[in-house]
Amino acid sequence: MKRWSKVLAVAALAAASGSCDGKKVDRPARAQLRKTGPATVEVIPTEGQLPYCMLYTVSEKGVIRQLTLTRENRSIRCDPTKPIANTSFRIPVQEGKVRMYIFFSDDRIPAGPVAQQLYDLRGQDRINAMDLRLPGRVFVETLEFSPEDTAPPVTGAVVGSDGGTNGAANGAGAPVLPDGGTVLTPGSSENAP
Structure with a gap:
């Protein structure tokens, strides 16, 4: 019995080392930034994303902003290759560089719990869908943007x-x-x- 457990352990280690060789797996970006001005940006989902999204920014100074705020305070419909909310977002220069979190989901989810969880995780370097307690399928894309001063x-x-x-x-x-x-x-x- 011990021999079989050793064989299984060696097989499991060999399989794990073959699939995790320390290289980062590159996946296509779920969204892109298009700079429209020194401190304004559009966020554009790529093809094949889930149909709903929410957009938050967390600045270097710790300010968290929900950019896709609706009357129902839920995620919005996000069409691929079109700017989210069909608008450019202005990022305050005085708050410094921002990390943008785009939450793609298969259903409309309430924004309040997402904001609270972002606040709770604000010290964490990377946030992924597994860190959040959200219903359904959810993917997170993280992008960074540095606004520039507009007036000399x-x-x-x-x-x-x-x-x-x-x-x-x-x-x-x-x-x-x-x-x-x-x-x-x-x-x-x-x-x-």
Whole structure:
């Protein structure tokens, strides 16, 4: 009897080492990000995904946001190759890089328990469907996005009523407005000589 148990143990180890050779199995992405601006992004499901989804972000600062919020607070229909919710999502720059969690499911699931479980698992590096207590078939795709600042800082000086600068504000000259104009002080006029 001991001989058979040793043979079975060796066979099991050989089978396990053959299928788990330490290489990561690459699977196709379930969704893609399409950057639409410095701080905006579309999330596009790929072909063959489950029909419903929910989208959450967790920022570097720990802020969790549900981006697919509906009146019923349930997952929404997500068509392949079309942006989720047919919209671009704006990510606040001040919160830093975000990790986006897209939950694909075969049925509409309530969003509240997902948000609570994300909060409970917020310190974990990777979250997968096995970490969550959700009904039906659920797949999780994790993507990262780093928003960029959209407006460069404006520097300049205050323009006086005579059209000259008073040398304040970094000595850099008059501030230029986006339309090419300059900032005027109160009491001055554009038509002043």
